[in-house]
Amino acid sequence: MLEKLRPIFTDPHVRGYRIWHDVVMGFIFFSCAALVLESVQSYQDAYAVWFDWAEWISVAFFTVDAAANIAFAPNPWRYLFSFWGFIDLISVLPSYLMLFNLTAVRSTKVIRLLRVARALRVLKLARAAADQAEGAERHETNPLAANLKIYCIVFFATLMLSSTAMYFVEGHLYDADVMQAEQQAINAATPAGQTPATYMPTDPLTGDPIPEDKRFYTSIPAAMWWSITTMTTTGYGDMFPVTVGGRMVAAVTMLLGLILFAILLNLINKTMLILLFGEKHGIE
Structure with a gap:
């Protein structure tokens, strides 16, 4: 029985392998969508149970996939x-790690890191891109279509990772839970009869305050808007990082955007040569 399943996980040329990896891609997108929506506080409060179900269904599937790949x-x-x-x-x-609720992961910051670390499963799309490239090289599919799929996969992965990184690096500094916890700490430390100060989030590296009108990255969807405008243009201008960590994420995102733009131009160039001048794309 196990030997019959082996080609599904090891042979890219059988139909079962392609079907299984299409299902894997579906679960990756499903998982990422749940993670993105979960970062919106109003959705998290209203649909926490549904997000938990979505996460554990995804984890169960990815566990089966990982176990099979190893076996x-x-x-x-x-x-x-x-x-x-x-x-x-x-x-x-x-x-x-979150399920086990180990002592080492009980702090709010570590739990938040583990939550956003789930976005790294988008890297599993790299295998889908590799399969598309292999198919194109073997002339088993249209190279232009395969290259376009690879581009879309890489673009989505870059968008997901850059927006999640910005949300964690800068957005978590003024997350609602963090703001509430820090304000409670100030209130508890303020002597009786005195008015407690209002908590002001700051850049952990420079100590510069982050005023309320500069707190842009309150959720992953908000960070996605910034990421798209940063990768595709010089930036819309309505959102920008104000911390050192956020600017480092922005710099990497800009460089990746330039690379993706160059790849897209190359794809458009090849397509125009084929459509307008009849140049063959290599399919025999």
């Missing part, structure tokens, strides 16, 4: 410490 690998231990094994591990480990 059917020629060398399971080598696979476990390979790039693909690392991706399989990070796709499930953060959720299991």
Whole structure:
């Protein structure tokens, strides 16, 4: 029975392999959508149970996928410490750590880090991109269509990772839970009869205050708008990082946007050569 399942996880040329990895991609998008919506406080408060169900359904599926990949690998231990094994591990480990509620992960900051770390499972799309590239090289599919799919996969992964990084690096400084906890600490430390000061979030590296009108990245969807405008243009101008960490994320996002733009121009150039001048795209 297990040997019959082996091609589904090891042979890119069988139909079962392609179907399974299409399902994997579906769960990745489903999981990322749940993570994005969960970062909106109003949605989190209203649909917390549904988000929990969505997460654990995804984790159960990714666990089966990871276990199968390890079991059917020629060398399971080598696979476990390979790039693909690392991706399989990070796709499930953060959720299991939160489930176990270990002492080391009970702090609010660590829990938040584990939550946003789930966005790294978008890297599992790298295998889908690799499969598309392999198919194009073997002329099993239209190279232009395959390259466009690869571009969309890379663009989505970049968008997801950059917006999540910005939300965690800068947005968590004025997250509602953090603001409430810090304000309570100030209130508790203020002597009786005195009016407690209002908590002001600051850049952890420079100590510069972050005024209310500069607190842009309150959720991943908000950060996604910034990420899209940063990757596709010089920036819309309505949102910008004000911390050192946020500016570092922005710098990397800009550079990735330039690379993606160059790739897109190359795809458009190849398409125009084929459509307007009849140049063949290599399919025999």
